[in-house]
Amino acid sequence: MTxxxxxxxxxxxxxxxxxxxxxxxxxxxxxxxxxxxxxxxxAQDYAQEAWIRAIRALPTFRGDARFSTWLHRIAVNSALQALRKTETRQKREGPMPETIAVSPESSDVLLGDRLERALDQLPVRMRKVLILHDVEGYTHDEIGELLGVAPGTSKSQLFKARGKMRTLLQALTAPNGQEEVEAWSI
Amino acid sequence: MEHLTKETLARLVDERPNPEQREHLSSCTVCALELRGLRRQTEALGSLPDLRPPPGDWVGLEARLMSEGLVDGGSRSTGFSVLFRTGWMQAAAAVILFLGGTSFGAAMSGDLQAASDDTVDARVAGVPQSVEDAAEAVYSAEQAYQLALVQYGQIERRGRTRNYGELLGRAATLDALLAATQEAVRISPSDPFFNGLLVNTLAEREDMLRQISSTRDGGWF
Known part of the structure; x- marks a missing residue:
């Protein structure tokens, strides 16, 4: 079926x-x-919300863009909005720890897992920009529009985020993790 | 010699260095390696794979789609519509029902078993080789079962007494659905849709076997 x-x-x-x-x-x-x-x-809540929004909005899909692009944009918007709500609630309820606890090291942890874990530990603003730019390939203009900030602010956050990410990855490098040493050591 | 800041190096992943920075990078191994590390990091982030949602994700979404009226509750639903409305969703119950249902089924009369086997053979003729085939078989079996439910409902609405043979017919279509679902689970063991459907089909079957048993005890034979 097409x-x-x-x-x-x-x-x-x-x-x-x-x-x-x-x-x-x-x-x-x-x-x-x-x-x-x-x-x-x-993530599970956000994903569900994204799908519900997308299914509701399906009649408005005109096929100008690819469906995957249209759906992806809805997912990003929906997650950003949901995250904003979560942040507001957390601010009202009291400070949250800036970082999420890292699970114990194991020798067979893949590089991708380290990246994901480091991403999880980034402060929210940095994480949003880094994901949108470096993972999802959005431009600073698009990010500025999505996050309601100037493109220059997006750039500045991105550079900070990359530096912080690098520090986090180095900290996550297992003492005997050859793979990580090769990939991330300076 | 003063090193370039991390932010400057992060900027140089996307932008060209000015002459001063270029000169520094050509003579400072620490900064050059740091920049290389940042470039690798950016490349790796851009190559991160998609992530499979956790098991049960679809089940939750389907329930929400139904509660919001976004899924047509009619015959062309996803398969959960009829069976999930029965409310048998507990995983623990599923295990019990699986074991109980299987043994109960084995103890059933030759009539029912024969009827079920025939239908199962007919419905699952040609063992599916792919998930798509299995899904199609499940869909067909569910359609047949829904049809049997409708027919059975019409009989009841007409005020006719429940008939043991009609119950058996309905049970046979349910067994066909069960067989198709079990086959689908065998092909795709971690599929939450098939697993959920299996749980609910087993529960439905258990309920029906109870009805059949009480009908028989009620004096039909």
């Missing part, structure tokens, strides 16, 4: 079509919201 057919059927509430779209794009949606959320539990 994507256009799936979309048309999903618009009409066809559960099979929605499921097929979910199967196709869930990893992409989950990846971006997970990284923005920096937390597994939040």
């Amino acid at each position: 994507e256009a057919t799936l979309i048309r059927r999903a618009c009409q509430g066809d559960g099979q079509a929605i499921r097929a779209l979910y199967e196709r794009y869930a990893p992409r949606v989950y990846a971006v919201v997970r990284r923005i959320a920096g937390d597994d539990d939040l």
